[in-house]
Amino acid sequence: MHERATDLGKVVSLLGAFVATAMVAGILAAGLLIPLAFATGRTAAGGVKMFDDLPGEFTAAQLTQQSTIKDARGGILATPQQENRIIVSLKDVAPIMQKAQIAIEDSRFYEHGGVDPRGILRAVASNAQGGGTQGASTLTQQYVKLTLQENALRNNDEQGALAAVRKSAARKIQEIKYAVTLEKEMTKDQILQGYLNLAYYGDLAYGIEAASQHYFSIPAKKLNLAQAALLAGLVQNPGKTDPRNNPEKAQARRDVVLDRMRVLNIISDKELKAAKAIPVKKMLHLKNPLSNCAASSEPYFCNYVMAYLKDTSNHALDALGKSEPERVKNITGGGLTIQTTLDPVVQQMALKELTQRVPIGNTALPRAKGDTSKSGRTRFVGAAASIVEPGTGRIIAMVQNTSFPRSSKDTGVAFNQVNLNVDSKYGGTVGQHxxxxxKMYAIVTALEHGLAVNGTVPSKYANKKVPALYTPQEQGPCGSQDVWKVRNDESIGGKPIPFRTATANSVNTAFASLVLKLGVSNVRRTMTTMGLHQGNGAPIECYPSPVTLGSSDATPLTLAASYATLAADGKYCPPDPILSITTADKKPLKIGTNPCKQVIDKDIARGTTELLKEVIKNGTGKAASLGSRPAAGKTGTTEDNAEGWFIGYTAQLATAVWIGTPDSQSSLRNLTLGGRSYGDIFGGTLSAPTWRAIMLGASVGMPERPFGDPSQKVLNGDRISVPYVSGLSVADATTQLKNAGFLVQVAGQTGSNLAQGLVVYTDPSGTALRGSTIGLYLSSGYTPAPPPAQTPTPAQTQTQTPTPSQTKPGRKKKH
Incomplete structure (x- = not known):
């Protein structure tokens, strides 16, 4: 540590000499116009007293510095900032840079005590002799001036900022007092460090580290002589000498610094010559800061993170501030390091798999030439996918098949600023149907109401052309005033269907009948409990169609997190993109944990998974199979094939894939997409294989974990006796069966001697699951006569080996 050369008394004495000299010369010296009041000896003592009475307490600037948003592996995604500044300690600044800055600004920095009397007198003499205006401010004084200006700007005090740099006697004398006081409170190295972090180096680079990164793409500790001289020369007039915009002036100024370093014997003649020989233009390796998300490698996710951090309804991040302006100030100026959950390897893999099947900026073409139908018009097909971790809500990946526009030239369907994965308040959309x-939510609600996995569900008959009709009375309180028409993709229904079959084949009428039996509002409540909502934040609409068939809007991220509840044995975790936040001094910011909550019983979650496994094993989602890795999920196709979904999960990951037409409700039919032709596109034909590819890639290195098994009660239910109702009317039989705890449906007719319309038998009979549907088979009113006996032929009378026969013919499944 260098010894200070002067104390306050000596400075004041020398200041008096400067005052006298300045008055004799009658000039402006170093920006200081000495008032006439100091001209007489009588007022000299008063001037010294006035100096002593000036405020001396000085507060160093709380510098704003850029924050850094990183991915889960440490890669930088963005550097949100008010100013491009990165604060570093002096040990992280190359010694040659320190010497260059001192040489050109204040060569006696380590010898004076904040004010350099020799420099003042030299400036006075030079100016008096007509040598031009020569400044006398020390590096400490410059640090004071810059600090006062910075503090005023931080307080939105524009007048104070102007006053900090105004040329006036009062301001200069106060600056001197602060400088002298500061040298008593800070070491020389602390002052130099503060100056190097505070100084402006042009082209929006504040502080030596940001300047070094910006102009040379290296940290300040690696600066060489030529680079250090170039930067040191910028602070005097950064607006006119920055090397990016004014390379010739920058080079001239650099050479002045090099010459000064040679005069002070800091460098040799050889070093001077070698440094001057390098053209400034060849020295530059410009790197712009990732100051906003548009410049990020992951702009959609980056924008989402920024919106998430600013969301004051998220109280886990209250340490960032209670108001949005306070949070913005800390995020852009607090020097925070924000570690996110995004895995860049999984992210790039997911983007590749998604865009191979639904290319960026695609214009889907009609499959057949000359097709002028509405379904065959050329249009853009969008796609998006979100991956979350069950049990934590961490967002592992978030991709879509558009590019983020970075300039006014980026237009057309290939470019889109809207994040197709997230809610509107985070820069996304209201969602898609x-x-x-x-149907997953109906399954959860049904199991909670006692229906068993191996039970049956009621179902009206319907196919593509003939809908099942549900009256307003059947729809209940959340119904509409119109008859609800529900179609199936195959001819099925009219009697109870095994719950596994209804789920695997996504039988619409089975779930419509089930939801109405359970109550639309009850199933909707399950949706809300499991985190499902529209992209505008509102709950799913309380009507049969939105609750049963998804004719309401939601986003991929919302659905992925909701389905992850099942993989986490009933624990719902809101989507969370933040791993940690550390302050500028590397201390963890105390942020709350993600508010995960057990929202459904573990046994119910496992029972739901048992049914959703059937979708992949035997149903509409076969194309999503992960081989030996256990997985469960559900396909989704909206009316007229406008949207196709697959949402599924393993024990470790949950992923939602959406493919559709974001700007219209035109159908996904007869398309050529990604080099492949399609007829009708369902959730199982394009979204499911895309989900499979993404999940296989994301699961690399993960063990194959089985799901937990549901209990026998959830699997087989609470079996109770089925009342004997043969011979009763439908009304009487229904009353007895409902009183016993069953649902009832007329399932068909059979030959019988009982009067027409009376119940002959039930299916099942004996015992059945409490709450399951009992099918009634009614008498047709007659018993068909047996067929006439046939006389056997000689060949038929020969002894033959009997062949087994089925009591009921087998039914071929339609997928």
């Missing part, structure tokens, strides 16, 4: 993925 989510189709039959809604």
């Amino acid at each position: 989510f189709g039959s993925t809604a």
Whole structure:
């Protein structure tokens, strides 16, 4: 540490000499116009007293510096900032840079005590002799001036900022007092460090580290002589000498610094010559800061993170501030390091798999030439996928098939600023119709009401052309005033269907009948409990169609997090993109944990998974199979094939894939997309294989974990006796069966001697699951006569080996 050369008394004495000299010369010296009051000896003592009475307490600037947003592996995604500044300690600044800055600004920095009397007198003499205006401010004084200006700007005090740099006697004398006081409170190295971090180096680079990164793409500790001289020369007039915009002036100024360093014997003649020989233009390796998300490698995710951090309804981040302006100030000026959950390897893999099947900026073409139908018009097909971690809500990846526009030239369907994965308040959308993925919530509600996995569900008959009709009375309180028409993709229904079959084949009428039996509002409550909502934040609409068939809007991230509840044995975790936040001094910011909550019983979650496994094993989602890795999920296709979904999960990951037409409700039919032709596109034909590819890639290195098994009660239910109702009317039989705890449906007719319309038998009979549907088979009113006996032929009378026969013919499944 260098010894200070002067104390306050000596400075004041020398200041008096400067005052006298300045008055004799009658000039402006170093920006200091000495008032006439100091001209007489009588007032000299008063001037010294006035100096002593000036405020001396000085507060160093709380510098704003850029924050850094990183991915889960440490890669930088963005550097949100008010100013491009990175604060570093002096040990992280190359010694040659320190010497260059001192040489050109204040060569006696380590010898004076904040004010350099020799420099003042030299400036006075030079100016008096007509040598031009020569400044006398020390590096400490410059640090004081810059600090006062910075503090005023931080307080939005524009007048104070102007006053900090105004040329006036009062301001200069106060600056001197602060400088002298500061040298008593800070070491020389602390002052130099503060100056190097505070100084402006042009082209929006504040502080030596940001300047070094910006102009040379290296840290300040690696600066060489030529680079150090170039930067040291900028602070005097950064607006006119920055090397990016004024390379010739920058080079001239650099050479002045080099010459000064040679005069002070800091460098040799050889070093001087070698440094001057390098053209400034060849020295530059410009790197612009990732000051906003548009410059990020992951702009959609970056924008989402910024919006998430500013969301004051998220109280886990209250340490950032209670108001949005306070949070913005800390995020852009607090020097925070924000570690996110995004895995860049999984992110790039997911983007590749998604865009191979639904290319960026695609214009889907009609499959057949000359097709002028509405379904065959050329249009853009969008796609998006979100991956979350069950049990934590961490967002592992978030991709879509558009590019973020970075200039006014980036236009057309290939470019889009809107994040297709997230809610509107985070820069996303209101969502898309989510189709039959809604049926998962009916399953959860049904199991909670006692229906068993191996039970049956009621179902009206319907096919593509003939809908089942549900009256307003059947729809209940959340219904509409109109008859609800529900179609199936195959001819099925009219009697109870095994719950596994209804789920695997996504039978619309089975779930419509089930939801109405359970109550639309009850299933909707399950949706809300499991985190499902529209992209505008509102709950799913309380009507049969949105709750049963997903004719309401939701986003991929919302659905992925909701389905992850099942993988986490009933624990719902809101989507969370933040791993940690550390302050500028490397201390963890105390942020709350993600508010995960057990929202459904573990046994119910496992029972739901048992049914959703059937979708992949035997149903509409076969194309999503992960081989030996256990997985469950649900397809979703909206009316007229406008949207296709697959949402599924393993024990470790949950992923939602959406493919559709974001700007219209035109159908996904007869398209050529990604080099492949399609007829009708369902959730199982394009979204499911895309989900499979993404999940296989994301699961690399993960063990194959089985799901937990549901209990026998959830699997087989609470079996109770089925009342004997043969011979009763439908009304009487229904009353007895409902009183016993069953649902009832007329399932068909059979030959019988009982009067027409009376119940002959039930299916099942004996015992059945409490709450399951009992099918009634009614008498046709007659018993068909047996067929006439046939006389056997000689060949038929020969002894033959009997062949087994089925009591009921087998039914071929339609997928």
